[in-house]
Amino acid sequence: MISIKHIITSLALLFLFKGVEAQNKNETALKDKINGIIKKMTLEEKINMLHGNALFSSTGVQRLGIPELTCDDGPLGVREEIKRFDWASANWTTDSATFLPNGSAIAATWNPVMANKYGVVIGEEANARKKNIMLAPAFNICRMPLCGRTYEYYSEDPYLNGQLAIQSVKGIQSQHVAACIKHFAANNQELNRDSVNALVDERALREIYFPAFKAAVQQGNAYAVMSAYNKINGYWCSENDFLLNKVLKNEWGFKGVVMSDWAGTHHTVAAANNGLDIEMGSSGPYDQWYFANPLLEAVKAGQVSVKIIDDKVRRILWLMYHTSISTNHPKGSIATPAHTKAAYDIASESIVLLKNDEHLLPLNTRSIKSIAVIGDNATRTFALGGYGAGVKAKYEVTALEGIKSRFGKTAKISFARGYRANYLANNTDAQNSGYDQPDQKLISEAVALAKTTDVAVLCIGSNREYESEGHDRKSLTLPFGEQALVNAVSAANPNTVIVIMAGAPYDLNEIKKLNHTIVWSWFNGSEAGNALADVLKGAVNPSGRLPFTFPVSLNDSPAASLNTYPGKDLTADYKEGILVGYRWYDTRKIDPLYCFGYGLSYTKFEYSGLGTDKNSYQSGDKITIRVKVRNAGNVAGKEVVQLYVRKINSAVSRADKELKAFKKVMILPAKTSIVSMSIPVNDLAYFDTQLHKWIVEPGKYELLAASSSADIRQVTSINISK
CATH class of the missing domain: 2.60.40.10 (Immunoglobulins)
Known part of the structure; x- marks a missing residue:
């Protein structure tokens, strides 16, 4: 006798088979359509599609109705509109967007649902701005805590990165916008990033640096991949046959487009034959770029085959049929209440409670009548700053604003700046000289205020100038003389809550020893202040967990311990192999300051x-x-x-x-x-x-x-x- 369970299982398998069959038919029809278009194209038209024609676009074929391909940064949200041919603002009034929590904040949620929410917001806002490719998510492994883009990346673990990357990609692409996963591969430092040769053995590549990319391609079906600036084992990532052809396209079956990072292309023939599809961000006249007239000449000379050119065009058209010229393409929306809610949800799940020995948190609103909010970060916004992509946020709730909104009806809220964050990413070391010195006048004002209140909330940490693309930090030391401020305020008011806003590990040894309440926040998006205040109040029970290890000393970390950072003669030898992050600390029996996955709760x-x-x-x-x-x-x-x-x-x-x-x-x-x-x-x-x-x-x-x-x-x- 056939059971009902057997019938249901059989029907499910039948529907699955029918679905796969229909999908295969659609893919075959699309392949035939694309091949038909390619047959109508001239060689010159094909090659014109393989390089940028402006800062963030590449050419289409107007004669055949193929539009240009548009892309945009980035991992924190859709950046403001810039001019077509330079980096200056286009001065639009309609490009204010949602500022989303940074990458390590998303990783700190340990929740793929939050990564998917992030992706959906990115996709909807990209559509509203008519962008076909979003240069996100970025999820290189956090090998070195000093890396300037640690805040932008996810974690030190390939499995955690992979699970989050899959859902970020699915979220973005659910809106018919291509996710461009980056940077492939082993882009783990900003210092000498465009010239360093990373020596990485194949086991470490396969077990540590590749898995999240593989997951994003095979399970997330990412439509685009960005090659990294650096070399791996002697070959530029943008012309690395092992990376782009053997692994990405052949082994993993990647169907989409490989684009270079901006100004990350170095040669014509090597890049064309070894897997790069679109050249972006090079300098000089567009028709002289590596994939412009020089590529045309290389094809005519027999150095690059027409078959290879056709494959690149086929990939671009495949991406377009899934994005800009897809059927039922969503219209998109920008900075909506739903996007605000998503930003808040991610931020509130990312906050990590590091210490709460005296159970000061959550703050008791019935007994607390006055709160001193201290620190430059209490009033600073993080949507913009430093090099790299930012967001012209429609709004951003600061910590002070969030605390006032949640506690202002029952307590008097006062503010003191406490320290001066006098550091700019585009300054020289000489111009930034003195940034690490405490400001005694500001400290005295903060102490005087803290003495008069029931509780002090001290907002310290970093900012987007200090943690920035294009440079690495020189140490784990807290900047701006903040430790002196912490010591003084904590001595003045024992009920001091230390709130650290940053995207990467810092030296918290003294704070951990002397302070009994520590909260780690991030560059946490448009709703950062509200999320933080709700955690302090207890409306949200903190559930964030650290996505990377905090070492007691920088010398405890693998790259520093083995003296492989930043590398000798522009060569960084990844001697630690597979022992990255907690794998290193656990295997070598080194006690960290805070371990991977750590976080307290109420x-x-x-x-x-x-x-x-x-x-x-x-x-x-x-x-x-x-x-x-x-x-x-x-x-x-x-x-x-x-x-x-x-x-x-x-x-x-x-x-x-x-x-x-x-x-x-x-x-x-x-x-x-x-x-x-x-x-x-x-x-x-x-x-x-x-x-x-x-x-x-x-x-x-x-x-x-x-x-x-x-x-x-x-x-x-x-x-x-x-």
């Missing part, structure tokens, strides 16, 4: 009953894991359940443990949630550089359910058979 979570569906597995299987998580407090909260895997007695060198799954769950007070996660056995493989393939090593593995990389709550083990 409640407590208890773990129990970790188990798997079987005891033994083989390649191709899927491991199903369940663990019980109980909210043992009296406040509803979200817990990030992290699952790490450790190979016991491995025959090859491995990290102590690796993140292989995670899930963020909301649990009500005194309630228990059964959290289920799955891991494909093949995800436990290492890359064998001798055999050039992935190997699932048989034997015993430990599964570690954790609240952070250092806080292991439950352990179980499984066996993988040959």
Whole structure:
């Protein structure tokens, strides 16, 4: 007798087959249409499509109704409109957009749903501005904490990066706008970024630096990839056959377009033959760019085949049929209430509670009648600043404004600046001299105010000038003499909440030792101040978790410890291999200041009953894991359940443990949630550089359910058979 379950399963498989069949027919029809267009094009028309014709566009073919391809920055939101041929503002009045939390803030949510929300907002606002490609998301691995773009990237872990990148891409492309994932690959420092040669062994590339890109291509179906400025193993990324042809296009089956970073193309023939499709941002007359007249001459000379040119045009047209000339193309919208809500949701889930020893937080509005808000960052906005893409935000709620809106009816709110952030990214070191010195006059004013209030909220950290594309920080030290301010204000008022706004790790050793309440915020978008105030008030239970390790000392980090940063003779040897981030600290038994995945809550979570569906597995299987998580407090909260895997007695060198799954769950007070996660056995493989393939090593593995990389709550083990 046939069961109902069997019938339902059969129908589901039938519908799935029909769906795949229809999709294949559509792809075949599109391929035929594109090939038909290419046959009508002259060689000159094809080549004109392969390079920029303005700062943020490339040429179409008007004769055949092919529009130009437009793109725009960037990872923080759709940037303001600039002039067609220079970087000056176009002075539009309709290009104010939503400023979205920075990349490491999105990673700190540990929530792919938030990454998807981010992507949808980007896509809708890009459509409103008629942009076909958004140069986002950016998710290079945080190898070096000093990197100037750490704030823009996601995390130090390839799995976390991948899960967030997939959803960012899907969100953007749900609006028929191409996501351009960047920067492929190993763009891990800004110092000498356009000339450094990164020496990275293939195992490290495959296990650390490639996985998020692979996931974004194969699971997110990204339409565009941007090549990085640097070299990898001796070859520019924009003309790297291994990266662009062998791995990206052939192995991963990437169908879309590879575009250069701006002024990141170096040669004509090498770039054309080795996988670059569109050249952007080069200097000089457009018809003299590498992919303009020089490419035409190279084709005529037989150095580049017409077949290769046709493949590039085919990819561009494929992207267009999924974006600018797609059917049912959304109209888009910009800076809407829904976008505001998305920015708030992301920001409120990103804030990390680092310390709350005296349980000062959440602030009790019934007993607190006066609050001193101190620090330049309390009134600073972060949508613009430094080099690289910013957003002409329609509005941005500062910390002071947020605190006034949430506490102003019950408490007197006063402000003191406390320090002077006198640093500009485009200044020389000599011009910025003295930026790290405290301002005693401002400190005295802050102390005088703090003495008169019930609570002091001290807003310090960095800003978009100090953390910027184009340069790296020189140390982990807090800038602007902030430590002196912290010491003075904390001594004046023991009820001081330290709020740090930054996008990358800093030296918090003294603050951690002396202060009992520390909150980490970010460059957190248009709703930053409201989200922060709601966390301070307890309207939001903090659920952010650190996306990277904070070292006790810079010399504890792998690149610094091995003296491979910034490199010798423009060569950075990635000697640490696969031991990046927590993998390094855990394997080398180095205690960090704050570990990967760390973050506190206003409640407590208890773990129990970790188990798997079987005891033994083989390649191709899927491991199903369940663990019980109980909210043992009296406040509803979200817990990030992290699952790490450790190979016991491995025959090859491995990290102590690796993140292989995670899930963020909301649990009500005194309630228990059964959290289920799955891991494909093949995800436990290492890359064998001798055999050039992935190997699932048989034997015993430990599964570690954790609240952070250092806080292991439950352990179980499984066996993988040959």
